[in-house]
Amino acid sequence: MDKKKIAIIVEVVPIVSAVLNLIFLSIPEESSFLRFISSVTMFLAFFGFVFFFVGRSMGKEDKTVKILGILDIFATISVIAIYIIAFMALAM
Numbered sequence: 001m002d003k004k005k006i007a008i009i010v011e012v013v014p015i016v017s018a019v020l021n022l023i024f025l026s027i028p029e030e031s032s033f034l035r036f037i038s039s040v041t042m043f044l045a046f047f048g049f050v051f052f053f054v055g056r057s058m059g060k061e062d063k064t065v066k067i068l069g070i071l072d073i074f075a076t077i078s079v080i081a082i083y084i085i086a087f088m089a090l091a092m
Contacts, residue, residue: 006058006059008062014047014075020037024037042079048079
């Protein structure tokens with residue numbers, strides 16, 4: 001595999017994790033497996049900025065990598081927003 005394909009795969013991980021995390025948070029059923037998967041996806045989505053830098057260093061000038069990098073930053077922002085909403089809900 002060339003660096004461009006690896007960069008695209010690396011950059012897709014936090015985006016998919018953020019979407020899966022939002023889906024798992026909206027499921028009303030609770031189980032230890034779902035809680036574990038939700039924690040893992042939250043962790044991967046939170047560190048989207050790390051994947052952004054890794055993908056940017058590997059796929060330097062590729063347009064797809066740049067767009068996915070922006071979505072990685074949005075994945076990190078979405079996780080921070082979820083934490084802010086949770087802290088505000090606990091404070092009320």
